[in-house]
Amino acid sequence: MTSVLDELKWRGLVADSTDEAALVEHLQAGPVTFYVGFDPTAPSLHFGNLVQLIVAGHLQRAGHRPLILVGGSTGMIGDPKETGERVLNSPEVVAAWVEKIRAQVQRFVSFDGDNAARVVNNLDWTGSLGTLEFLRDVGKHFPVNRMLARDVVRSRLEGGISYTEFSYVLLQAMDYRELFRQYGCTLQFGGSDQWGNITAGVELLRRSDGKRVHALATPLLTKADGSKFGKTETGTVWLDPELTSPYAFHQYFLNAEDAKVIEYLKVFSPRSQEEIEALERETRESPHRRAAQRALADDVTAFVHSAAERDAAIAAAEALFGRSELADLDESTLSGVLQEIGAVEIVAGGELPMVVDVLEASGVVPSKSAARRAIAEGGAYINNTKVADVDARLTAEDLLHGRFVVARRGKKTVGGTTIKR
Template sequence: MKLYDELVARGLIAQVTDEKEIKELINNGKATFYIGFDPTADSLHVGHFMALCLMKRLQMAGNKPIALIGGGTAMIGDPSGRTDMRQMMTVETINHNVECFKKQMSRFIEFGEGKAMLVNNADWLTDLNYMEVLRDIGPHFTVNRMLAAECYKQRMEKGLSFLEFNYMIMQSFDFYTLYQKYGCNMEFGGDDQWSNMLGGTELIRRKLGKDAYAMTINLLLNSEGKKMGKTQSGAVWLDPDKTSPFDFFQYWRNVSDADVLKCLRMLTFLPLEQIDEMDKWEGSKLNEAKEILAFELTKLVHGEEEANKAKEGARALFAGGGNTSQMPVTELSGEDFDVDGNIGILTLLVKAGLASSNGEARRNVQQGGVSVDGEKVTEPKSVINKDNITEDGIVLKRGKKKFMKIVVK
């Protein structure tokens, strides 16, 4: 199966400008393509994950990736999919985030001479002359067409700022610049970027008389149509200091039955034939598929050693075996206990991050969803004595999937 057909079979491709030409380019390793990443945080997250995997697939097939970090466009803020304006960041914050992105991307893409490139659009956007942009680029964009773009629709309801209105022009200018400097003939991105990407192909055609191409990939949505990669506590990050390898593993281990096969196809590098076999699995076998998904993705992001540790930790809790040392840990100090050496169960749940407040912790206990070392706790006034926490710690659990190993320093 050729690369393009595999991307279709995996459910990745959403829209293309010219299927015949794009198929020819990527199947034969002739594409020099870019994907943009705006550094709006100090870590990439699951929302970026599919784009990184796509870059890896294309590079493996001989195509040349350009990872564009939006040090310049981040100063404006992408309005796509937003109902409010993004918070303005300082140049120092943006530069810090850029460095974090560079480090994480090298896990997926091979950079170096003749391989992938990493560029920052701040290198050309920050020095643009406003009058020159108006005269040189402005005539090629009509306001009517821009306002009809999907990426602006939600912002129009609350008021689209002139700052954000320029984002499409800046992204189009990126493609135009990369085409001239590096022969970049394709742009890939999420399906919410379609209008911005078309702006770039059109600018290249109008200014240079050349053809360039765009392809969007489907957003990673669950069976309810909601974006994946979000938890109650926020995004699922690729930085192990923000989302631990264990929590990353658990996120994928806990996807719904309806989503596991789709995630295996879209995100892993397992052969399609192997995944198609899993389509026949039912009941408890689906849990095995979820563990395979979690392991493969954790290995991609954090390495095989961390993936194995996470799997062992999960099995220790859920399968009654494995190594409990791999569980996530909350450390208590002497100051956490009262004069009698006790700590209340509600306080402990909050400190372990298993409840956001004493009120929520109380409800969890009263509803029978809390246990310590397998013993259900039903009294909100229950306490744990320091002497009862052994050197190996205790396992505090809330619900079926939230737990923490508690140790004393």
């Protein structure tokens, strides 16, 4: 019988562990309480956090108990970055983000059954902690030379690092000890960039309580060129649909590179090894079909948003390029599509704008004269309807949901406008 650790390793979800043989034995001995933490440094989790939520799901389905920590205290400090000091957010902002993320994580683990998940907030045990108590009870167990040896600290020493960020590792280590004491938690995992913080908790429990606990790190996913996966030219891929629309989310995965798409499928898709290996063969033999990319985009969008949002994203892509009706898209889906393709706003006075103005403003042609040529050559479309008259003006019927217009030149050049009246 395949162990959950074997499953995680096959899926490429294990980069490091404190003692793999001991961890296997520990997981097989009975239900293990584990934890993974997220700091509220933004109003939403981002795509990189999804890897940890997927690992939590695998462990929970294997019978283990999840603790999902949202860092109400660590979020006010900030884990050191190599690029410089973080801007500290106010307690009110952090508290609001805690609640947003608390609600968000509940989609990815189960809160029912014998191994029901629990969401915890480290502000509950640090908010009333005194400075002397913290220094005596936690700080005493941390040799400064070990703290200075951390890669991120070493890289920041020359340019300067505040004591606040320098001491972050103590807070995260204390979280592991507190969760061990309160809930019997014996496994922490996180991204490999958190390995120093994670093992600090293991070491604290050994020094202060004489207990042996376990740690696991997942790899940081990258693109074929080595750059960080989960970033776009416009920024972070968020899990909140208000920040990254389901359409944009789906499109992001459709554009996965052939060289990496199978790796991403193993991580993010629930498909079996046999199904993924079949997609790997198809990608190798017929890469133009992009079957693996479609499977990846469909699976991840349904997981993060819903099957209905996945279907709406597919329908939107079809409609955008004239393969189905734009009018059938609901307002939120169409709004997300237009935002993703960079729709511009046109302020209309007494009359609605000319079609040539819309084609130019949307960016599908460089000028009004180019718009007239496109119309004359039969290659200009408004809402997927061919424009025949170079002097045509928009009508109220052209405004989808009373304000949106999709412009297209040829088969592939698409833009959009929002008409403000």
